[in-house]
Amino acid sequence: MKLWDLARTANRNLFRAKLRTFLTVMAIFVGAFTLVMTNGVGDGLRDYVEMQVKTFEGERILFVRKKLPAELEEQANSSGPVEYKEATEDGEGNLIDPNSVVVSLEQIEGLKDKRPDVRSITPACRVNPEYISVQGGKKYQVGIGMLSEGVEQKLEAGKMFDGSDQIILPIHLARAYDENVGNLVGKTATLAYRVGNDRELRSRDLTIAGVATRGMISNLNAFVDTETAKAIYTEQNGDTPNFNYFNNFTIQLERADSELLESTKERLDKLGFVGLGIADIEKRTYDAIGILQVGLNVFALVALLAASFGIINTLVIAVMERTKEIGLQKALGMGRFKVFLLFSIESVLIGFWGAMLGIVSAIGIGSAANAFLSATYLESFEGFSLFAFRPLALGAVLLLVCAIAFVAGVMPAIRASRLDPIEALRYE
Amino acid sequence: MLETSELRRTFTSDAVDYEVLKGIDLRIERGESVAIVGKSGSGKSTLMHLLACLDRPTSGRISFEGRDYLSLSEKERDRLRNEKFGFVFQQFFLNGRDTVYENVVLPMRIRGAADKDLRPKAMSALESVGLGDKHAKRAKDLSGGEKQRVCIARALVGGPDVIFADEPTGNLDSKTSRTIEDLMLTLNRDKGITVVIVTHDEDLAAKCGRTINLKDGMVVDELGEDDEAGEAGEQI
Ligand SMILES: Nc1ncnc2c1ncn2[C@@H]1O[C@H](COP(=O)(O)OP(=O)(O)OP(=O)(O)O)[C@@H](O)[C@H]1O
Ligand SMILES: [Mg+2]
Numbered sequence: 063m064k065l066w067d068l069a070r071t072a073n074r075n076l077f078r079a080k081l082r083t084f085l086t087v088m089a090i091f092v093g094a095f096t097l098v099m100t101n102g103v104g105d106g107l108r109d110y111v112e113m114q115v116k117t118f119e120g121e122r123i124l125f126v127r128k129k130l131p132a133e134l135e136e137q138a139n140s141s142g143p144v145e146y147k148e149a150t151e152d153g154e155g156n157l158i159d160p161n162s163v164v165v166s167l168e169q170i171e172g173l174k175d176k177r178p179d180v181r182s183i184t185p186a187c188r189v190n191p192e193y194i195s196v197q198g199g200k201k202y203q204v205g206i207g208m209l210s211e212g213v214e215q216k217l218e219a220g221k222m223f224d225g226s227d228q229i230i231l232p233i234h235l236a237r238a239y240d241e242n243v244g245n246l247v248g249k250t251a252t253l254a255y256r257v258g259n260d261r262e263l264r265s266r267d268l269t270i271a272g273v274a275t276r277g278m279i280s281n282l283n284a285f286v287d288t289e290t291a292k293a294i295y296t297e298q299n300g301d302t303p304n305f306n307y308f309n310n311f312t313i314q315l316e317r318a319d320s321e322l323l324e325s326t327k328e329r330l331d332k333l334g335f336v337g338l339g340i341a342d343i344e345k346r347t348y349d350a351i352g353i354l355q356v357g358l359n360v361f362a363l364v365a366l367l368a369a370s371f372g373i374i375n376t377l378v379i380a381v382m383e384r385t386k387e388i389g390l391q392k393a394l395g396m397g398r399f400k401v402f403l404l405f406s407i408e409s410v411l412i413g414f415w416g417a418m419l420g421i422v423s424a425i426g427i428g429s430a431a432n433a434f435l436s437a438t439y440l441e442s443f444e445g446f447s448l449f450a451f452r453p454l455a456l457g458a459v460l461l462l463v464c465a466i467a468f469v470a471g472v473m474p475a476i477r478a479s480r481l482d483p484i485e486a487l488r489y490e
Numbered sequence: 491m492l493e494t495s496e497l498r499r500t501f502t503s504d505a506v507d508y509e510v511l512k513g514i515d516l517r518i519e520r521g522e523s524v525a526i527v528g529k530s531g532s533g534k535s536t537l538m539h540l541l542a543c544l545d546r547p548t549s550g551r552i553s554f555e556g557r558d559y560l561s562l563s564e565k566e567r568d569r570l571r572n573e574k575f576g577f578v579f580q581q582f583f584l585n586g587r588d589t590v591y592e593n594v595v596l597p598m599r600i601r602g603a604a605d606k607d608l609r610p611k612a613m614s615a616l617e618s619v620g621l622g623d624k625h626a627k628r629a630k631d632l633s634g635g636e637k638q639r640v641c642i643a644r645a646l647v648g649g650p651d652v653i654f655a656d657e658p659t660g661n662l663d664s665k666t667s668r669t670i671e672d673l674m675l676t677l678n679r680d681k682g683i684t685v686v687i688v689t690h691d692e693d694l695a696a697k698c699g700r701t702i703n704l705k706d707g708m709v710v711d712e713l714g715e716d717d718e719a720g721e722a723g724e725q726i
Contacts, residue, residue: 395572
């Protein structure tokens with residue numbers, strides 16, 4: 063029999079037992095539907111996070127921190143007290159202090175001198191603001207971040223810094239002053255902060271360079287340029303013992319080159335630092351979502367597993383019911399493999415129709431849910447769709463369900479293929 | 491064309507051996523019409539299944555056109571049955587919900603024939619059994635005699651050399667039986683198809699060119715009806 067004839071015969075056989083086929087297809091449908099939905103939630107989340115995380119760009123940038131004492135230890139997971147160790151020199155004149163996670167400015171700057179492919183190294187200067195006010199308007203609380211040279215923030219309006227004493231406002235804050243945030247670009251924002259033991263209030267006028275696009279990390283923070291951050295940092299910390307000791311710094315490379323990025327990371331690793339590119343940071347987030355997604359999908363797969371027993375059951379009954387028919391086909395010269403194929407195709411078809419139904423209804427219900435949720439509960443999560451359906455993922459579900467159905471059909475199909483035609487024709 | 495020597499078939503059930511065929515030597519020539527007769531349980535069906543390559547003997551040999559069945563692979567056995575043999579059974583084994591046409595073309599589909607080649611073959615087979623106008627009917631809507639004629643058309647459609655029939659009239663009234671018998675023997679006479687018919691029906695056996703009488707697993711006497719002297723198999 064030709065494959066096409068087999069498929070047609072298989073389809074006809076399924077239709078002959080309409081109710082039974084329908085019920086089995088429904089079981090598969092439930093599993094496939096669940097799988098598409100759980101996977102869709104993961105992808106929806108991933109899309110959303112991507113939208114959020116992608117507010118930063120900078121292919122030449124590495125965010126660096128010193129390794130934690132535990133990461134330096136041979137037995138990193140020992141839970142006992144960590145022994146104090148004397149600082150050592152690394153041979154290039156740098157002091158390596160295994161007891162602390164902060165790095166001195168000299169050491170940070172020392173890193174640059176020896177690397178021709180490093181354009182700049184910027185310590186992350188922390189700023190503790192008191193309030194912000196635009197054009198002498200209402201005062202608001204605000205967080206301040208520093209954008210190192212080479213890190214790009216996606217902007218709703220305006221452009222990145224082109225000098226010092228500049229600020230980028232988060233969109234919420236900007237909207238509080240002007241719904242049309244573009245109007246704020248070029249205007250003056252006053253940033254107030256406290257200095258010294260007597261908490262003297264000082265302020266600085268900054269030019270608004272732009273307004274940041276809404277993002278997960280940067281939703282509440284305003285950003286200032288490195289010069290400004292450094293200046294305020296110095297004012298606030300200049301007389302403390304921790305001055306010019308930093309937790310983090312960024313390295314800007316001369317070229318956006320993934321090999322250079324990797325080799326720099328390796329070198330940093332040897333020097334006792336951890337360097338992460340923006341891609342690495344994104345990957346961590348995606349990995350977390352991936353784990354969540356796998357967890358959800360496991361539930362759907364359990365449903366599919368249960369449904370596959372339905373397929374086995376249906377086909378076992380079909381083989382019994384059609385013993386004579388199979389016997390006749392074999393007597394008339396149909397080979398074992400073709401009989402096997404016939405039942406396998408029936409099995410895969412059940413999977414196929416179940417998966418198609420599941421996919422179509424999941425898209426329908428998912429889209430309706432998206433529309434409903436974004437108008438109600440998820441209104442504040444602009445641009446977030448709970449379910450995202452990617453053609454590739456849908457195709458994968460279809461294939462997977464068909465594969466599961468095929469496997470479920472193997473046992474009954476082998477039974478059918480092994481029927482002895484004489485026995486089968488005699489069978490009452 | 492069909493030849494057996496020292497053919498034995500033993501069935502084992504509940505650890506007891508039943509020797510159903512105890513050494514059968516046979517020759518059936520091309521174009522013969524042969525009736526296999528004998529009491530119930532004498533091994534007629536068993537013999538036919540062996541001849542038709544549906545079953546394997548416990549010992550002894552069978553060959554078709556000089557090809558020993560033992561030398562055939564599973565695939566070759568399937569092909570032999572599909573291409574050279576046609577089958578008619580006591581039960582019809584028709585697919586009631588399918589059309590007469592679909593039932594008839596089954597052997598051709600199994601062979602993998604192209605759709606366009608099916609129609610002329612099926613129609614001519616149906617014409618031969620006088621059912622040319624019923625091809626679009628559901629098989630379940632036919633009378634018993636018509637059903638058996640569909641089965642004959644199905645046996646005929648692939649252009650077989652031999653048609654094996656196991657009690658083809660066993661389920662039919664005597665008048666319908668005569669039609670089926672005549673039909674089978676007409677095919678034998680006009681198309682030169684060898685027919686091997688297992689039957690209880692003495693009328694039918696009498697119409698065949700030769701009768702093989704089985705008793706206790708042995709051929710007891712072999713008679714050519716037209717030639718009592720036993721020059722069996724020469725007439726066409
Ligand atoms: N698969 C089997 N297992 C065990 N015994 C079998 C098997 N097939 C046939 N037999 C036995 O072999 C004997 C001959 O069977 P067979 O079907 O050939 O008889 P028959 O001559 O065709 O009888 P009938 O006229 O009733 O159809 C019977 O006794 C039957 O019980
Ligand atoms: Mg019998």
